[in-house]
Each structure stands twice: as C-alpha cells, then as structure tokens.
Amino acid sequence: MSPLHYRIEPAEPAAHRFHVALTIQAPDPSGQWLALPAWIPGSYLVRDFARHVLTLSAEAAGQAVAVEQVDKDRWRVEPVDGPLTVMMEVHAYDTSVRTAYLDTERGFFNATSLCLRVIGQEHLPCTVDLIAPDAAAVTGNWRVATSMRPVEAEPWGFGRYGCEHYDELIDHPVELGVFDVVEFEAGGRPHAIANTAAGRYDAEALASDVARICDAQVALFGELPCDRYLFLNNVSADGYGGLEHRYSSALAAPRRAMPDGSGRRSDDYVNFLGLVSHEYFHLWNVRRLMPAAVAHSDLESAAYFDDLWAYEGITSYYDDLGLLRAGVIDSARYLDLLAKQMTRLERNPGRYRQSLAESSRLAWTKFYQQDASAANAIVSYYNKGALVACALDLTLRRETDDQCSLDHVMRELWTRYGRAMKPIPDAAIEQVAAEVSGLDLSDFFDAMIRTPGEVPLPDLLADFGVEATCRPAAGPDDAGGRQPGEAPSSRCRTGLNARGQRQPRLINVLDDSPAQQAGLAPGDRLVAIDHEEATPAVIKAVEQRRVAGETVAVHVIRGDRLLERQLTLGDAEPNTWTLTLAESSSEDAHARRSAWLRTSAAPGE
Ligand SMILES: [Zn+2]
Known part of the structure; x- marks a missing residue:
C-alpha cells in the first residue's frame, strides 16, 4: 500500500458531488493536519477550494475520529495509532479549467479541488483510484483522460493511477466522460487531444496542425522534457481558456473554433491553435522554468513576483509566432495577430498608470478581480508582456546583427534553470538576456518593465521591413490588422x-x-x-x-x-494598428525580416 491513497468517485452526478476518501498509512502521531490549496499554479487568484467541501469526517480502525476545521483551508485530526482514513463530499459545478465539475454528462477535476494535502507528507508518493460512476447515473460510456501515470488501468480507463508527490498530483487534471481522442506524434513522443462535446470536426487537420505547432516549439528549446503529452479540450458554445501543466493542459474552446474540413483555417480556428500553442509553450516556460515564488509556495497564500510578464508575456509572444514557424499561418496573417495585440494596448489607457512589474505583482487583485476602472487603471501582463517580448526579440536581433535573439535567451534559461527545474529568482531573465547578448539592457528593462508607458514597436518594426500604421477603427468589430475590402474608417x-x-x-x-x-x-x-x-x-x-x-x-x-x-x-481616434510588409525596405531590413519571420515548414494556406 502506498503511504497515501486517494479514492475518487463521481458518486452523485445529478447533485454535482464527488466522494473522496484519503487513507494515510502513518499519520502524524501528534495529530494530522490537512489542507486544500487556496490557489492553483497558473491562475493567480485565491479561490479557497476548501469552500466547496460539504462534509469531512475521519476514521481509524473502524472508529470515528474527531476532526476540527481550524481555518478556511485547514483541518486537524485527533492523534490515532495506525492508518487514518478521511472522507469528503465535495461540490463540483464550475466549468472553469481551474476547478472541478460533475454532472450527468461529464466530470473534470484538478486535484487541488479534491485531494487533501497531508501536511508533512507532501513529498511522499500516492496512488489514486478513479472509480467509474454508476452507469445508470450518467449519459454514455465514460472513460478517463489524464496524463497521470497508470498503475493498474487500461489506456483511457478507470482504475489505479500514481504520482511521486503532491506537487505532481495537482499537476494532472482529469477528464471523465465521453470524448474522442486524436493522437499524433511530436518531438518523437506520443501526444493526444481528448475532445469533449466537439461535434463534427476535421480530426486529421487538427492532428496535423497541432503536431506541427508542437514540433516548432520543441525545436525552439531543443528538447521535449516529457515522454507524453495530453490536451484535454472541453468544447462548448462559447468557452475559452486554458491552464498549463507539465504533461498536459486543460483547454476550453468554442465549437465554432474546431476545424470544419474546408481546408481553410478560420480566424476562430487560428485563435484556438494559438491557445494550444500557448499552453504547450508553458510546459517549458512557467511549469519547468518556474518562478521561485511559485516553486516555494505552499499554496496557502498568494505568491508575489514581478516577472509574471515574462512567463505569460513571452509565452503569448511565442504562441502566435509558433503558428508562423509551424507554417500554419503565413507572415501577413502573423502580422495581423501582432497588430491586434498592439491595438489592444493602444485602447488601454491603463498602460500610463501601471507598469508591467506592478501588473505582475498585483495580478491577484487587479488583473484577476477587474472592476469598472480596469481599462483606465491597469495593463495586462499578457498583452503588454507579449509586445515587450517582441520588442526584446527585435532589439536583440538588431543590436547583435542577428547573432542573438530571444530564442537564445530562452534556451539559456532552459539550460541553467529549466532542465533541472531549479526555481528562477525575479529578474533572472534580464540578467540572462544581457549575458547571452553581451548588451547593456538595463535602460530597456527599466523603461519596459518598471515604468508605465508605450512599447516602441513601430520604430523597431520599421528596421525589420514592417510598416506600422495607426488608423481609426472601421467599426465595433475592428480589433486591428488588415480589414477585408475597402472598409470605411469611422469619421x-x-x-x-x-x-x-x-x-x-x-x-x-x-x-x-x-x-x-x-x-x-x-x-x-x-x-x-x-x-x-x-x-x-x-x-x-x-x-x-x-x-x-x-x-x-x-x-x-x-x-x-x-x-x-x-x-x-x-x-475619430487613430487607435487601430495595421502591419504590412514594406515593399521598399532596405536590404538590411529585408534580411532581418526574413530571419525573424522564418517558417520552418512550407505554409499550408
Ligand atoms: Zn499562459
């Protein structure tokens, strides 16, 4: 028997209740403390998952044991001799990728919602029994999709799974229900997408496009540090979002974003591929290249760090660039996506009030709990972070005659920190960028990270043969980039x-x-x-x-x-950017542009 064993049963689908039993072989003889995390890595909001616990009781040797809930997230069980079992009923009815859900159609959970942390035993291995629901209580023939390692379970089956420690347990979300599986290989390893409620879509196109995107990201880092990878994709009318993990990611996508078999890649589908690319990039950047504040957190209270822009912003820069490198979009379409990012910042007066460092540190309250003042008061570390990452990449390329780019910085970070999963202190990225390039970047980072204001992309882009034009919007739907036909501008x-x-x-x-x-x-x-x-x-x-x-x-x-x-x-306010390949750019600019916007595969448009 493993030192810690969880039994998880989707016991009452109609009432949205999981039943969970945890058996601790050797509980703390002075009384065992237990906790549920207040937040889940990757989503910087205190959610207090324990508030969804309906009942919690304990027993040892067949006798009930007293339990006291000490505070909103923690319990203490009376001292016992020998194994202790703790039983919980947990309400699960939130469709977010960060929490847990159960109804008659599907179940989903992150272990942060269902699995108690055994204080003092977080480093010990555990087993997890996933129990099939009563067939009469749910629709269809349910299966299991998770990147957790099976101990005694068929592929996609209920049964026993295992993890090396608690940190690993909470990094493998689990989908229960009816889904179809699209399998492919990337980086020489097996990958799969489990699509729930996706309707009819072109599975071959999806497998081929996602494989190319994954290969492009593997090529950037030079290695794929996992032996398998799984995308859990919950499709609905208008869901959108994702949460990254080391061996998987949980996605929510709108049904219209699934490829329709026409061979044309719609804007919705390209957005979805951008999400896939983003979460996959995170398997390196933030899940293995880990901010020290997150790596050292016990998840009981907020972890503060100034570099969230580097984890989310750099990832947001490379998600769309990865589509170009994979040949899934061409350079004109890539520039449209970049123009949309620039437009978003242009329409966000909060960039003059909040710096990226403040945006990162205060994500817990300002970004995750936005109020009516947000557009005027704050700046997004995703949006401005992506544009600063782009500006950093272009600056490195221009100032080093293309000897160094952000790719080199990411690879060096990977070699120094990520490969060994050594936590990264704040501002290490600035130091590594300076060392790798041999440039003094302190003014750049002071202006971009610690001071509110603009990102000087239009000037930088000109040196790369890309013309940036700012114009009034053509209408409420105009988010930037080229407009179809001769759309009239607002007057x-x-x-x-x-x-x-x-x-x-x-x-x-x-x-x-x-x-x-x-x-x-x-x-x-x-x-x-x-x-x-x-x-x-x-x-x-x-x-x-x-x-x-x-x-x-x-x-x-x-x-x-x-x-x-x-x-x-x-x-009419010019607040909408269009980026075009400048026809009459210098030879230098043309060469820089070719190196920056290279595609490793032939465009499939
Ligand atoms: Zn992200």
Missing part, C-alpha cells in the same frame, strides 16, 4: 464600447472619451441613440456617418432608471 468617435445585440451593455468607459464626458458608466445598457433602438450596427452607423462636434441623444438604463444624456461626438 467620429462615440466611445460606446458595448457588448450584446439588444440593449448592448457598456463594457468600459475610457478616460476623456465622449461617453465619459456624457456621463455614461460601465454597465449602462444602451436603449436608444437619437431615439433609434441601440444596436452595434446603429453605433457603427453613427461613427461612420456623423461628424465630430455633433450631439446625439443617448438613452441608457442604469440599475432600474432610464437616463437620457447628450453625447457630443469626438474626433
């Missing part, structure tokens, strides 16, 4: 950033915008503009047909009150 600005078809809701109100000057607020529901029912098309028509200085009447509902405001239209 004026309302500042009405709204979501929804009927009574669209203001998602933010930017500082100094016409909407703010008219006294409109985030959350207001737009009823009418100039007495015409407000829809996205009506907002677009106003911005394309009216001119700055004119006034329109706006009716909104705030709370339960109907308000009328006069909105004076502002000048």
Whole structure:
C-alpha cells in the first residue's frame, strides 16, 4: 500500500458531488493536519477550494475520529495509532479549467479541488483510484483522460493511477466522460487531444496542425522534457481558456473554433491553435522554468513576483509566432495577430498608470478581480508582456546583427534553470538576456518593465521591413490588422464600447472619451441613440456617418432608471494598428525580416 491513497468517485452526478476518501498509512502521531490549496499554479487568484467541501469526517480502525476545521483551508485530526482514513463530499459545478465539475454528462477535476494535502507528507508518493460512476447515473460510456501515470488501468480507463508527490498530483487534471481522442506524434513522443462535446470536426487537420505547432516549439528549446503529452479540450458554445501543466493542459474552446474540413483555417480556428500553442509553450516556460515564488509556495497564500510578464508575456509572444514557424499561418496573417495585440494596448489607457512589474505583482487583485476602472487603471501582463517580448526579440536581433535573439535567451534559461527545474529568482531573465547578448539592457528593462508607458514597436518594426500604421477603427468589430475590402474608417468617435445585440451593455468607459464626458458608466445598457433602438450596427452607423462636434441623444438604463444624456461626438481616434510588409525596405531590413519571420515548414494556406 502506498503511504497515501486517494479514492475518487463521481458518486452523485445529478447533485454535482464527488466522494473522496484519503487513507494515510502513518499519520502524524501528534495529530494530522490537512489542507486544500487556496490557489492553483497558473491562475493567480485565491479561490479557497476548501469552500466547496460539504462534509469531512475521519476514521481509524473502524472508529470515528474527531476532526476540527481550524481555518478556511485547514483541518486537524485527533492523534490515532495506525492508518487514518478521511472522507469528503465535495461540490463540483464550475466549468472553469481551474476547478472541478460533475454532472450527468461529464466530470473534470484538478486535484487541488479534491485531494487533501497531508501536511508533512507532501513529498511522499500516492496512488489514486478513479472509480467509474454508476452507469445508470450518467449519459454514455465514460472513460478517463489524464496524463497521470497508470498503475493498474487500461489506456483511457478507470482504475489505479500514481504520482511521486503532491506537487505532481495537482499537476494532472482529469477528464471523465465521453470524448474522442486524436493522437499524433511530436518531438518523437506520443501526444493526444481528448475532445469533449466537439461535434463534427476535421480530426486529421487538427492532428496535423497541432503536431506541427508542437514540433516548432520543441525545436525552439531543443528538447521535449516529457515522454507524453495530453490536451484535454472541453468544447462548448462559447468557452475559452486554458491552464498549463507539465504533461498536459486543460483547454476550453468554442465549437465554432474546431476545424470544419474546408481546408481553410478560420480566424476562430487560428485563435484556438494559438491557445494550444500557448499552453504547450508553458510546459517549458512557467511549469519547468518556474518562478521561485511559485516553486516555494505552499499554496496557502498568494505568491508575489514581478516577472509574471515574462512567463505569460513571452509565452503569448511565442504562441502566435509558433503558428508562423509551424507554417500554419503565413507572415501577413502573423502580422495581423501582432497588430491586434498592439491595438489592444493602444485602447488601454491603463498602460500610463501601471507598469508591467506592478501588473505582475498585483495580478491577484487587479488583473484577476477587474472592476469598472480596469481599462483606465491597469495593463495586462499578457498583452503588454507579449509586445515587450517582441520588442526584446527585435532589439536583440538588431543590436547583435542577428547573432542573438530571444530564442537564445530562452534556451539559456532552459539550460541553467529549466532542465533541472531549479526555481528562477525575479529578474533572472534580464540578467540572462544581457549575458547571452553581451548588451547593456538595463535602460530597456527599466523603461519596459518598471515604468508605465508605450512599447516602441513601430520604430523597431520599421528596421525589420514592417510598416506600422495607426488608423481609426472601421467599426465595433475592428480589433486591428488588415480589414477585408475597402472598409470605411469611422469619421467620429462615440466611445460606446458595448457588448450584446439588444440593449448592448457598456463594457468600459475610457478616460476623456465622449461617453465619459456624457456621463455614461460601465454597465449602462444602451436603449436608444437619437431615439433609434441601440444596436452595434446603429453605433457603427453613427461613427461612420456623423461628424465630430455633433450631439446625439443617448438613452441608457442604469440599475432600474432610464437616463437620457447628450453625447457630443469626438474626433475619430487613430487607435487601430495595421502591419504590412514594406515593399521598399532596405536590404538590411529585408534580411532581418526574413530571419525573424522564418517558417520552418512550407505554409499550408
Ligand atoms: Zn499562459
């Protein structure tokens, strides 16, 4: 018997309850402390998973043992002789990739939600029995998808699995239910995607595209540090997100993003491939190249570090670049994705208030708990982080005559820290970048990381034969990049950033915008503009047909009150970037561009 054994049963699917039993062979003789983590690595929000525990009891040698819940996350069990078993009922009804879910259609969990940490025994190996649900209680023939190592279980089967220690246990999410499996090889190792509720899609195209993306990321680091890899992909109407692990990742994707078999890669599908590329890149950057604050955390309270931009931003830079390197998109389409990142930052006045270091450190409250002020107050370490990573890459390439790039920095970080999973202290990336390139980058990092403000990408891009143009948006859907056909630009600005078809809701109100000057607020529901029912098309028509200085009447509902405001239209604002390959660039710029935007495979467009 393993020192620690978990028995996990999707016992009450209709009530969304897992039953979990933990047996500890040698509990602490002075009384065993137990805990559930307050947060899960990769998602920087205190979630207090213990709040979903409905009941917790203990027994030893067939006798009940007293348990006290000491605080919101911890319990203490009375001293006992010999093995101790702790039983829990846990409510699981959250579709997020960070928590746990159970109904009659599927189950999913991270062990952070279901498996108690045995204080003092975190380093010991454990076994996990995954029990099949009562067939009459669920729909279809359920199987198991997890990267956890089977001890006594058929592939994709219920049975016994095992982990070397608690940190490994919480790194293998588990999907239970009906899914189809797409298998392929990358980096010479078996990979699979388990798609739940995906409907009909082109499995061959998916396998081929994802394999190429994985191969491109393996090529960057020079080695794949795992013997297998699994994507768990839960498909729904509008889900989107992912959580990274060392041997797998849990994804949520919208059904329209699955490849349709037309051979054309839709924007939704390319976004999904970007998510796949992002989570896969994390198997190196953040799961093995680990920030020290996370590596040393007991997950009971928040871990603070200033480098989150490097883990999420660099990963966000390489996720789309990986699609280009894999030949899944061409360079024009890659530049559209980069232009969208630039547009997002351009429309985020919070970049003048918050630095990337602050954004990283305060992710717990400011980024993960955004309020109505977010667009004006904070900057995203994903968005600005990706653009700073791009600026760093281009700076290294230009200043070293292409002798050094961000690729070299990542490989050196991998050699020094990642391969041995040695925790990385704050700012080590800055030091390694300077050492590898031989450049003094202190001004660059001070300006980019520790000071709020712009990223000087347009100038850098010009040296790479890429022309950056900033123009007014062509409409509410224009997120940047090339527009199809001759889309007319807006002639004026309302500042009405709204979501929804009927009574669209203001998602933010930017500082100094016409909407703010008219006294409109985030959350207001737009009823009418100039007495015409407000829809996205009506907002677009106003911005394309009216001119700055004119006034329109706006009716909104705030709370339960109907308000009328006069909105004076502002000048159309150039806040939307387009990037194009400059035709008349110098030979040097052309050579730099070819090296930067190289594709390792023939474009499959
Ligand atoms: Zn990420």
